[in-house]
Amino acid sequence: MDQRLEALLQTIQKVLPDVDGIIGLKVNAAGHIAPHLFRKEAPAELDGLAIWPKYPTPDTLRLIQKAHPGAKLGMVVRGCEERGVVEMFKHAQVDLSNISLIGLQCTREEAEFCRCAKPYTAHAKLTVGEPIEGVPDPVTEGFLAKTREERLEYWKEQLVRCIKCYGCRNVCPQCFCNVCALEDEKWVGTGWLPMPLPPMYHLVRSMHMTAKCVACRECEEVCPADIPMAIQYRLIAGDVKEMFGYETGVSMDEKPPQLLVLAEGEFERTGLPH
Amino acid sequence: MPEPKIIGFLCNWCSYRGADTAGMARLKYPPNVKIVRVPCSGRVSPELVLRTFREGADGVMVLGCHIGDCHYSTGNHRAAKRMPVLKKVLEYSGIDPERLCVNWVSAAEGERFAKIITDFTETIRALPPLTEEMTWTKG
Amino acid sequence: MTNSFPDLEEAQVILITGSNTTEQHPIIATRLIKLQDKGAKIIVIDPRYTQIAQIADIYLRQKPGTDLAWFNGLMHVILRDNLANQDFIKERTEGFEELKAKVADYTPERVEEITGIPAEKLVEVAHLYAKAERSAIFYCMGITQHTTGVQHVWQCANLAMLTGHIGRPGTGVNPLRGQNNVQGACDMGGLPNVFPAYQPVTKDDAREKFQQAWGVEKLPAEVGMTIMEMMHGLENGKVKAMWVMGENPSLSDPDINHVNKALQAAEFLIVQDVFLSETAQLAHVVLPAASYAEKDGTFSNTERRVQRVRKAIEPLYGSKSDMEIICLVARKMGARGFDFETPQQVMAEINQLTPSYGGITYERLEELGALIWPCPNGEHPGTPFLHKDKFARGLGLFHAIDHQPPAEEPDEEYPFILTTGRIMFHYHTGTMTRRIEKLDREVPTCVIEINPADASRIGLNGKNKVRLQSRRGELIAEAKTTERVDPGVVFMPFHFVEAAANILTNPALDPVAKIPEYKVCAVRVELAE
Amino acid sequence: MEYKNVLTTCPFCGTGCGFFLQVLDGKIVGVLPDKKHPVSQGSLCVKGWNAHGFIYHEDRLKSPLIRRNGKLVEASWDEAIELVATRLGEIKAKHGPDSIALLASAKATNEENYLFQKFGRAVIGTNNIDHCARL
Known part of the structure; x- marks a missing residue:
């Protein structure tokens, strides 16, 4: 057994007696992996404990907590998943008071797969594996080197392949709105492929990921057309940090940037005329 | 080259009156901007701006009161927070962010209004029609 | 499909015809499209400029119902320019001389006249397809739902054999099967002429085998009726009773005014379904069936890949699985051999009697995830691609085929060609998908596609309701103007009962496969207001 | 409190994509794509993503x-099964097995289709079995 997996198993076994269940990943006989709630009633299920490929488990937590608000749970989180639950906590989607986070540090290989800048946890008290530094994101860097015209051309080539599966929205743990703007005909037309330009679906979604995206890249992973939309989310996250000093998932206490009121000094950083 | 189509969302309390002031002073500015009066620049959502582009606008203006002068005290803060991000979204999508003009005009600033309109119309005139850019390359 | 997805990743040229792949098989489409990034070229030949046509490297638009001609044209060019695979033809095929003689007449110029495909484009496609080391053909009902449907499939095979693009990874003739388990329903003998694994009911040894296994004295030796023959049988009184398991012929069959009359004539109609479908509304007995999420079983996909369906929850609302219902009725009728408690037990019987499924057990599926038939025994790894060293019949047979027009062509009275199909957001007759809010909101009702030139000719300006009439019936539906269809052609999906395309369609059948000509019939289009 | 994911095969076209049905306390609450699936490779189309959407429909x-x-x-x-069995028996006796026709299903499982044709051939005694393969 993989060393990290072995260590994770031991940590889970330590935590499990004190909680109602632990959210992690489970593999079946043929190697298919999905999120699972491990419980002490069924200890044998831990034989199927798995760690890769990752899944949007913050959403699993949300689903379970909605039905069992008081449950005492453990949860295995990678850096991105931890940031995910922190953001969801700030938007009152999950309650972290009863949750034991078990941090799972990503390997270099995993981090490179995700082009991840922060492949480590920051809040989890229990952790498994050695944290590593973030890795470069050559895709985003390559995109930044393009001219405006080249960028337009690039997205046209990518987005003509979009089949409007809504997978990027569906899989995103941060997409928890009860009413979704992407399903509002005022903004996004229905029933036609390829979706007409301008790409309203993707423009609106990019806007809505502002100060929410935690760079887990689940959206890219489930995209049938391999459209690297996280490029945009990532760049915007950088701008939001610059303009409004906000970074997703970093601190539990820091409120997401107030949409309504400019804070001291923000106006100057927006680049708008005075 | 066809004349560019520009939609201007003007807040009721400052910018729209600024347009009036410009009109009363018989200031000259290009007639490309079709004005939509809104209660406040904070009313203009990013979705509305995008939809305006979708409907064929080559440029969109969101004009509000100067920061600090908003009729609703901080309504225009909302615009000041959202619109810069929207400009970034446009930029990363390959759509010239210059197509979106966010600015502030008080009721008294007729000349400022005329200048903003004139400059923006020139900016848009220098760009190809957006509908031309918004066609699929394949096919 | 002769091949399967993993090996098709190696294809260099992908020729898609009669398939709106992005809307009908979205995940297959995106897999193929992504191959472009590895340098593969996609060719689409289709009367509609669909999304995949737009993405394709080369798109050719033929007039509906002229496919035999462009196939011949491609083969003409391949032979003319010495691009055929002579070794393959010599070693693996027969009937080549007849084919050669036949396609000699189909010069690109003549083909252009018949099909509307520019001659130089046809030549380009012929060269691209033939010269690549690995070219794969994908087709769907756009070429099969014709009175010449079987001949179109033969043409695909002709083209593949002529160039040797078959029996290797990244090649082959790959039909995309429409419904989730249409492959399996065929494999399991849900056809009037064959037992499971296509063992003919007319063959004595096949019948004897099943007689023995099922413990019955005598199984019927004559080929039974196809759907269309059943409908005629209901009308003329030959058929008295019909049992429909999870299908909806009231909407899916051609000329449904006629179908509904037939169903109403049934003395006893049993329908089992998840919802009260249009067909169920005509039934004498309706049996509530469990959905896919409430039962175990297997589906066989278009690659012949057999995969598990797993019960996530118990049957809802007092419904029962189709398996349980069949067993209950059979036992009530005093039959033996229906004492199954689990689908796994049924599969064990299938393993015994269905050579191609011999090694496809639940134990192996649990371990391997999936198996692609033929898989004759418990050690066999499955067969990702067919016809490796030899064809099922030994040598591959070329069929020399002339262009033939569709059964019904436009005329003065009915000047438009109607072609029908599906859309991304709905599945078959919409019994399930129209009840899924997130799908229904995308396309809540039928929208007909019409070329802008035609739209202005009939005065559609600003209005959107049209009346479509054919020799079978008429309907009113919304219209959308689009260059996606040529002038003279209208397209409509068949999912919608309120504007049911199959009121209009022509029940003319392919003489061999008995498939109706859904892709071409003549209609009149007028403003409805 | 029970949360599990049940791997199954999409019922909405012949591609055969794999997904998990998310089951919370015995109720299906969503769909998750299977990242290790050989066909769908972690993706789904809009129909697959919503394949749970009709299961609890009021209709x-x-x-x-x-x-x-x-x-x-x-x-x-009991009544319904009794009626079906009796009427099929009567019609077969009176008009012969070929007066009965069966439509199998491209939407049902292999096992169900197998049993249905077995029923038609072995119990009724007819080859009048077809399904909408061509439609």
Whole structure:
């Protein structure tokens, strides 16, 4: 057994007696992996404990907590998943008071797969594996080197392949709105492929990921057309940090940037005329 | 080259009156901007701006009161927070962010209004029609 | 499909015809499209400029119902320019001389006249397809739902054999099967002429085998009726009773005014379904069936890949699985051999009697995830691609085929060609998908596609309701103007009962496969207001 | 409190994509794509993502229905099965096996299709079995 997996198993076994269940990943006989709630009633299920490929488990937590608000749970989180639950906590989607986070540090290989800048946890008290530094994101860097015209051309080539599966929205743990703007005909037309330009679906979604995206890249992973939309989310996250000093998932206490009121000094950083 | 189509969302309390002031002073500015009066620049959502582009606008203006002068005290803060991000979204999508003009005009600033309109119309005139850019390359 | 997805990743040229792949098989489409990034070229030949046509490297638009001609044209060019695979033809095929003689007449110029495909484009496609080391053909009902449907499939095979693009990874003739388990329903003998694994009911040894296994004295030796023959049988009184398991012929069959009359004539109609479908509304007995999420079983996909369906929850609302219902009725009728408690037990019987499924057990599926038939025994790894060293019949047979027009062509009275199909957001007759809010909101009702030139000719300006009439019936539906269809052609999906395309369609059948000509019939289009 | 993911095969086209049905306390709450699936490779189309959307629909048939005086009315399973068995038996006896026709299903499982044709051939004694493969 993989060393990290072995260590994770031991940590889970330590935590499990004190909680109602632990959210992690489970593999079946043929190697298919999905999120699972491990419980002490069924200890044998831990034989199927798995760690890769990752899944949007913050959403699993949300689903379970909605039905069992008081449950005492453990949860295995990678850096991105931890940031995910922190953001969801700030938007009152999950309650972290009863949750034991078990941090799972990503390997270099995993981090490179995700082009991840922060492949480590920051809040989890229990952790498994050695944290590593973030890795470069050559895709985003390559995109930044393009001219405006080249960028337009690039997205046209990518987005003509979009089949409007809504997978990027569906899989995103941060997409928890009860009413979704992407399903509002005022903004996004229905029933036609390829979706007409301008790409309203993707423009609106990019806007809505502002100060929410935690760079887990689940959206890219489930995209049938391999459209690297996280490029945009990532760049915007950088701008939001610059303009409004906000970074997703970093601190539990820091409120997401107030949409309504400019804070001291923000106006100057927006680049708008005075 | 066809004349560019520009939609201007003007807040009721400052910018729209600024347009009036410009009109009363018989200031000259290009007639490309079709004005939509809104209660406040904070009313203009990013979705509305995008939809305006979708409907064929080559440029969109969101004009509000100067920061600090908003009729609703901080309504225009909302615009000041959202619109810069929207400009970034446009930029990363390959759509010239210059197509979106966010600015502030008080009721008294007729000349400022005329200048903003004139400059923006020139900016848009220098760009190809957006509908031309918004066609699929394949096919 | 002769091949399967993993090996098709190696294809260099992908020729898609009669398939709106992005809307009908979205995940297959995106897999193929992504191959472009590895340098593969996609060719689409289709009367509609669909999304995949737009993405394709080369798109050719033929007039509906002229496919035999462009196939011949491609083969003409391949032979003319010495691009055929002579070794393959010599070693693996027969009937080549007849084919050669036949396609000699189909010069690109003549083909252009018949099909509307520019001659130089046809030549380009012929060269691209033939010269690549690995070219794969994908087709769907756009070429099969014709009175010449079987001949179109033969043409695909002709083209593949002529160039040797078959029996290797990244090649082959790959039909995309429409419904989730249409492959399996065929494999399991849900056809009037064959037992499971296509063992003919007319063959004595096949019948004897099943007689023995099922413990019955005598199984019927004559080929039974196809759907269309059943409908005629209901009308003329030959058929008295019909049992429909999870299908909806009231909407899916051609000329449904006629179908509904037939169903109403049934003395006893049993329908089992998840919802009260249009067909169920005509039934004498309706049996509530469990959905896919409430039962175990297997589906066989278009690659012949057999995969598990797993019960996530118990049957809802007092419904029962189709398996349980069949067993209950059979036992009530005093039959033996229906004492199954689990689908796994049924599969064990299938393993015994269905050579191609011999090694496809639940134990192996649990371990391997999936198996692609033929898989004759418990050690066999499955067969990702067919016809490796030899064809099922030994040598591959070329069929020399002339262009033939569709059964019904436009005329003065009915000047438009109607072609029908599906859309991304709905599945078959919409019994399930129209009840899924997130799908229904995308396309809540039928929208007909019409070329802008035609739209202005009939005065559609600003209005959107049209009346479509054919020799079978008429309907009113919304219209959308689009260059996606040529002038003279209208397209409509068949999912919608309120504007049911199959009121209009022509029940003319392919003489061999008995498939109706859904892709071409003549209609009149007028403003409805 | 139970949360599990049940791997199954999409019922909405011949591609055969794999997904998990998310089951929370015995109720299906969503779909998750299977990242290790050989066909769908972690992706789904809009139909697959919403394949759970009809399961709890209020229109689901909730009881067998039998036509009485021209109207479909609720009946018990026993009644319905009895009626089907009796009528099929009568019609077969009176008009012969080929007066009965069966439509199998491209939407049902292999096992169900196998049993259905077995029923038609072995119990009724007819080859009048088809399904909408061509439609």
